Amino acid sequence: MDISFNDIKQKFRGCGLKTTPQRTAIYNALLRSTAHPTAEDLFAEVAPQFPMMSLNTVYYTLGVLRTSGLIHEVNIGHTRARFDANLSPHHHLICLGCQAIVDVMDPRLNRLTSPVGIPKDFEITSHQVAFRGFCGTCRHHTRRPINRSSSGVHPTTAKGGLHG
Amino acid sequence: MDISFNDIKQKFRGCGLKTTPQRTAIYNALLRSTAHPTAEDLFAEVAPQFPMMSLNTVYYTLGVLRTSGLIHEVNIGHTRARFDANLSPHHHLICLGCQAIVDVMDPRLNRLTSPVGIPKDFEITSHQVAFRGFCGTCRHHTRRPINRSSSGVHPTTAKGGLHG
DNA sequence: TCCTGTTTAGGAATAATTACTATGTATCAA
DNA sequence: TTGATACATAGTAATTATTCCTAAACAGGA
Numbered sequence: 001m002d003i004s005f006n007d008i009k010q011k012f013r014g015c016g017l018k019t020t021p022q023r024t025a026i027y028n029a030l031l032r033s034t035a036h037p038t039a040e041d042l043f044a045e046v047a048p049q050f051p052m053m054s055l056n057t058v059y060y061t062l063g064v065l066r067t068s069g070l071i072h073e074v075n076i077g078h079t080r081a082r083f084d085a086n087l088s089p090h091h092h093l094i095c096l097g098c099q100a101i102v103d104v105m106d107p108r109l110n111r112l113t114s115p116v117g118i119p120k121d122f123e124i125t126s127h128q129v130a131f132r133g134f135c136g137t138c139r140h141h142t143r144r145p146i147n148r149s150s151s152g153v154h155p156t157t158a159k160g161g162l163h164g
Numbered sequence: 165m166d167i168s169f170n171d172i173k174q175k176f177r178g179c180g181l182k183t184t185p186q187r188t189a190i191y192n193a194l195l196r197s198t199a200h201p202t203a204e205d206l207f208a209e210v211a212p213q214f215p216m217m218s219l220n221t222v223y224y225t226l227g228v229l230r231t232s233g234l235i236h237e238v239n240i241g242h243t244r245a246r247f248d249a250n251l252s253p254h255h256h257l258i259c260l261g262c263q264a265i266v267d268v269m270d271p272r273l274n275r276l277t278s279p280v281g282i283p284k285d286f287e288i289t290s291h292q293v294a295f296r297g298f299c300g301t302c303r304h305h306t307r308r309p310i311n312r313s314s315s316g317v318h319p320t321t322a323k324g325g326l327h328g
Numbered sequence: 329t330c331c332t333g334t335t336t337a338g339g340a341a342t343a344a345t346t347a348c349t350a351t352g353t354a355t356c357a358a
Numbered sequence: 359t360t361g362a363t364a365c366a367t368a369g370t371a372a373t374t375a376t377t378c379c380t381a382a383a384c385a386g387g388a
Binding site for chain 4: 018019020038039040055056059060063079080081
C-alpha cells in the first residue's frame with residue numbers, strides 16, 4: 001500500500017494540482033492511515049515536519065483533494081469530518097464506544113440490489129453499509145469512553161485503527 | 165401512523181420523562197415528519213405554538229429523547245444533526261443535490277450477513293445502508309443546489325420529504 | 329530566470345451545538 | 359389538593375469545527 005513521491009506528484013498533476021511539501025505530506029499521511037483521521041489528526045501528524053503550518057492549510061488541502069476526487073469524506077456523526085484515501089468501494093465498521101472506523105472490504109456488499117419502494121425517478125449512484133457495534137476493547141471496558149479529540153484511538157492504547 | 169397525546173404521555177412516562185407541552189410538541193412533530201428534520205427545522209415548526217421557546221430547549225429535548233431511545237440521530241454529513249422518530253429498522257436514500265433523506269423499508273436489507281474480514285472480537289449491534297444519488301428534481305436541474313438551511317426541501321417545492 | 333496564479337498562514341468570522349444558571353412547572357407524596 | 363422537589367425551560371455565554379479573508383510565499387510553465 002506504499003506510494004512513492006513521484007506517484008503522488010503524478011496524481012496531483014493529473015488533477016491540475018501543484019505539488020507542495022505540505023500537500024504531499026497531508027495526502028501521504030492519509031494514504032498511510034486506515035483510521036479515517038480528522039483534519040486535526042492529520043494536522044497533528046504532519047505538524048512536526050512543518051512547524052509553521054496552519055490548521056487552515058489542512059482544511060484547504062482536504063477540500064482540494066476531495067473536490068479532485070483523490071479522497072473521500074466519511075462521517076459517523078455531525079461533530080467532525082473524517083477522511084479516507086481508500087477509493088476502492090468499501091464499507092465501514094464503526095465502534096460506538098471509541099468511534100473507530102474500520103474498512104470492510106467484503107465485495108458481496110458492493111452488489112446489493114436496488115431497494116424496493118423508492119421513488120422511481122431517483123437515480124442511485126452509490127451505496128455504503130455502516131455496521132455499528134463495539135470493538136473488543138469497548139465491549140469489555142466502559143461502553144462509552146467519549147473520545148472526541150482523536151479518531152478512534154483509545155487513550156490507553158497508543159496508535160492504530162482498531163486496538164486488539 | 166397517528167399517535168395520541170396519551171400514547172406520547174405513556175412513552176414519556178415509560179422512560180421516566182416529564183410530559184411538558186414543549187416536549188410533546190417536539191416529539192409529535194418528529195413523529196409526523198418523514199423528512200428527518202434538523203433541530204432548527206423542528207424549532208421552526210413548533211415555535212408558532214410556543215413563541216417564548218428557545219432553540220436550546222429543542223436541542224435539550226432531542227438529546228433527552230435520543231438517550232431515552234425514543235428517537236434516532238441520522239447524519240449525512242458533518243454539518244448538522246438530523247433526527248428520526250421511526251424506530252423500526254430501515255435504511256436511507258440520500259439526495260446529493262438537495263440533501264433529502266427518504267426512508268427505505270426494504271426488509272431484505274435488514275438481513276445482511278456479517279461481513280468477512282472484520283476483527284473477530286467486534287460485536288455488531290446494527291447496520292444501515294445509505295444509498296446516495298439524485299432525486300428526480302435534482303437529476304434534471306442543477307446537481308448541487310447546496311441547501312444548508314432546510315432538510316431536503318427544495319426552495320421551489322414547498323413541503324415534504326422528497327418532491328415529485 | 330521571471331511571471332503568474334495557486335497555495336499557504338494567520339487572524340477573524342460563522343454555524344451548530346453545548347454549558348451555565350435562574351426561573352418555572354410536572355409529578356409524587358402526604 | 360397542596361407543597362416540595364427534581365426535572366424542564368429559556369436566556370445568555372461559551373465552545374467546537376469549519377470557513378472566509380488577505381497578504382506573502384512559492385510551484386510550474388514561458
